[in-house]
Amino acid sequence: MVATAINIHLRNMNKIDFTACPECDLLLNLAAPEVGDKAHCPRCGYLMQRPRKQSIERTFALSLAGLILMFPANLMPLVGIKMLGNTKDGTLWSGVVALFEEHLWGVAILVFLSSILFPLLNIILSLLISAHLYFKKPNRHLAHWMRWLQHMDEWAMLEVYMLGIIVACVKLASTSELKFGFGLYAFVALLIVTGMLASSLDKVLFWRQIGQLRK
Amino acid sequence: MKLKKTALAQGFIRCHDCGCLSKQSNNNKLCPLCGGQLHPRLPNSFQRTAALLLSAFCLYIPANIFPIMTVTRLGVGEPHTIIGGIIALINGGMVPIALLVLVASILVPLLKLLGISLLLLNIHYRWQSHTRKWTIMYRIIAFVGRWSMLDIFMISILVSLVDMGGVAQVIAGPAATAFAAVVVLTMFAAKNFDPRLIWDNQH
Numbered sequence: 455m456v457a458t459a460i461n462i463h464l465r466n467m468n469k470i471d472f473t474a475c476p477e478c479d480l481l482l483n484l485a486a487p488e489v490g491d492k493a494h495c496p497r498c499g500y501l502m503q504r505p506r507k508q509s510i511e512r513t514f515a516l517s518l519a520g521l522i523l524m525f526p527a528n529l530m531p532l533v534g535i536k537m538l539g540n541t542k543d544g545t546l547w548s549g550v551v552a553l554f555e556e557h558l559w560g561v562a563i564l565v566f567l568s569s570i571l572f573p574l575l576n577i578i579l580s581l582l583i584s585a586h587l588y589f590k591k592p593n594r595h596l597a598h599w600m601r602w603l604q605h606m607d608e609w610a611m612l613e614v615y616m617l618g619i620i621v622a623c624v625k626l627a628s629t630s631e632l633k634f635g636f637g638l639y640a641f642v643a644l645l646i647v648t649g650m651l652a653s654s655l656d657k658v659l660f661w662r663q664i665g666q667l668r669k
Numbered sequence: 670m671k672l673k674k675t676a677l678a679q680g681f682i683r684c685h686d687c688g689c690l691s692k693q694s695n696n697n698k699l700c701p702l703c704g705g706q707l708h709p710r711l712p713n714s715f716q717r718t719a720a721l722l723l724s725a726f727c728l729y730i731p732a733n734i735f736p737i738m739t740v741t742r743l744g745v746g747e748p749h750t751i752i753g754g755i756i757a758l759i760n761g762g763m764v765p766i767a768l769l770v771l772v773a774s775i776l777v778p779l780l781k782l783l784g785i786s787l788l789l790l791n792i793h794y795r796w797q798s799h800t801r802k803w804t805i806m807y808r809i810i811a812f813v814g815r816w817s818m819l820d821i822f823m824i825s826i827l828v829s830l831v832d833m834g835g836v837a838q839v840i841a842g843p844a845a846t847a848f849a850a851v852v853v854l855t856m857f858a859a860k861n862f863d864p865r866l867i868w869d870n871q872h
Contacts, residue, residue, distance in 0.1 A: 472690055474676035474683040477804055478868040481676040497674075498804045498868070533830065540833045549825035552832065558841050561849045565825045568818060597703035601686045608856070611815050611822075617769070618822025624766045625758070625823075626830065629837070661687040665702045 475500050503658040510587045510663070512654040516647055517581035523644040524574055530637030533623060537630035545637060546570055546615075572610040573648065579603040580651060583660065592667040600664060604657070612645050675868070677709045685711070714863040715792060721858035722785050728847045728854065729782060736842035738824055744835050748842060751775065751820065773819040774848070781817075781855045784810045788862060795870040807864045814856045821849050 473484050475495035485493040485502065493502040506512065531543035546569055553562035579599050586593050619641075623632055676683055681690045684700035684707060691701055693709065700707050711717075736748035749757060751774050758767035784806055790796075791803055824841050831839040 472676070472681070473688065474681060474690055476683060476685075476688065477808075477864045479675040479677055479683065479865040480868075481674055481679050481681065498801055498864075500804075500808075533826070535830050537831070537833060538836055540836065542830055542832065544826055544830045548829040549822075552829035553825055553841060556828065556841050558846055560846050561821060561825070561841065564818075564849050564853065565821060569822065597687070597705075601703060601705060604686060608815055608860075611818055614816055614818045615822045617773075617816075617819050618826060621766055621770060621819065621823045622826040622830070624763055625827065628761060630831075658688065661689070661702065664687075665689070668702075 473502070475502065503656065505659065506654050506656050509654055509656040509659050510584050513580055513651060514584040514588050516651040516654060517577050517584060520577040520644060520647045520651060521581060523640050523647060524577060526640035527637055527644045528570060530640065531635035532619060532637045532641055534633040534635055535626055535630045536633065541633075543635060568609055568611040569615045572606050573612050573644075576603065576606055576610045577648070577651070579606070580655060583664075584655075587660065587663045587667070590667065596664045596667065600660060607652075610648075612641075612648055616641070616645055675865075677869075682707050682709050710865055710869075711861060711863040714861055714866060715789065717861040718785065718858045719789055721854050721861065722782065722789070725851050725854035725858065726782060728850045729778065732778075732844050732847035732851050735844035735847065737820065737844040737848060738827065738842050739840045740831075741835075741838040741840065743837075750844065751848065770820065770823075773816050777813050777817050778848075778851055778855065781810050781814060781859070785855065785858050785862065788867070792866045792870065797871060800867055800871055803867050804864050807859075807862065807867075811859045814852065814859055817852045817855075818849075821845065821852070 471484055473482050474480065475482060475498060477500045478495060478498040480495060480497045482495065482502075487493045487503055487505055489505050489507050492504045494500065495502055528546050531545055534541060534543040550562050550566045550570070553559075553565060579602060583596060583599050583603065585591075586596055619638070626632060676690060677693070680693045682693050683690055684703060684705055686705040687700060687703040689700055689702040691707065698707055699705065733751055735750065737751050737754065739746050739748045741747070755767050755771050755775070758764075758770065788803065788807060788810075796803075824839075824845055827839040828841050831837050
């Protein structure tokens with residue numbers, strides 16, 4: 455489904471029934487795609503909206519699951535190695551600490567933010583927003599939370615971290631014995647949950663609901 | 670008549686955060702729905718992107734020259750640059766992983782730097798053709814940026830796991846900071862770039 459472009463004069467409009475493409479600023483009629491449909495900008499092809507079935511309920515449930523999985527994924531060992539009789543376990547946090555001890559505090563902070571803090575905040579904010587929308591409770595911070603969530607989105611890099619684990623394991627496999635901890639399974643589960651969370655959260659719907667709660 | 674169709678040309682401003690349209694006037698600087706700052710285009714998009722890009726270009730040099738990590742085995746240290754690490758992987762017979770690292774830590778940052786430069790040139794010289802393709806390129810650049818962090822995460826895992834004193838140790842090198850800075854700076858550059866400027870220049 456394609457949102458239709460409009461070309462009429464809008465001099466005396468009071469109520470705005472239009473929207474604009476965020477990437478090419480084409481003025482468009484508000485499209486209301488059905489679940490399973492997608493609305494694209496006709497000029498630049500930007501994906502305007504992709505409604506999901508029970509977006510709010512699913513976001514609520516998935517962020518709750520994600521919050522629970524955060525604990526084992528962060529606290530339990532992801533991978534352990536055995537090399538010449540020595541064993542060592544690695545968690546998300548131990549990587550940050552090791553970088554900090556080598557005085558690479560800039561890199562350590564970046565790793566901490568993108569693999570621990572932002573994923574956690576992402577899930578907490580999704581949970582807070584979807585819970586408020588689910589129970590239809592107005593809150594004056596909803597718009598702020600939603601804005602933070604959108605800005606933080608690309609800085610939570612759990613899936614990239616997963617790839618980092620795989621590459622590190624391949625590098626270590628020839629010289630040492632690898633042991634996968636329970637934390638890794640929780641981490642993979644968390645990855646799946648956050649992926650589903652990102653696709654079930656319909657931003658257009660969320661903003662519309664936040665706007666309605668305000669009135 | 671193409672120009673007429675943009676929301677700005679019709680007197681509307683789209684909120685960057687919530688996407689709500691509001692009428693352009695002198696007194697509303699805040700979005701009526703979410704309370705965010707309203708700008709017709711990202712403020713100083715060209716200048717900010719250019720500044721961030723330039724810093725990223727400068728840091729790209731130390732990121733590739735200096736060792737990103739030093740692997741010590743039985744007291745013998747062996748510094749690796751980014752390219753050296755890839756060559757070591759190929760020599761070890763792990764070609765698919767070597768390709769993955771090559772794409773994530775050499776090709777993506779380099780193509781991103783060049784791509785954003787081209788986008789800036791596009792805006793500055795008001796290139797008129799393939800507007801849609803340029804927008805798609807912008808989208809790809811904005812999407813792939815985060816995957817360059819792969820190398821940084823891998824180092825963080827190796828540094829914490831391989832820490833056995835004299836037997837075996839991995840120490841992160843100065844290039845790690847420079848490389849991380851390149852990734853962050855190019856991500857910010859892509860975020861500050863406003864693709865609507867490409868469309869604004871079309872007549």
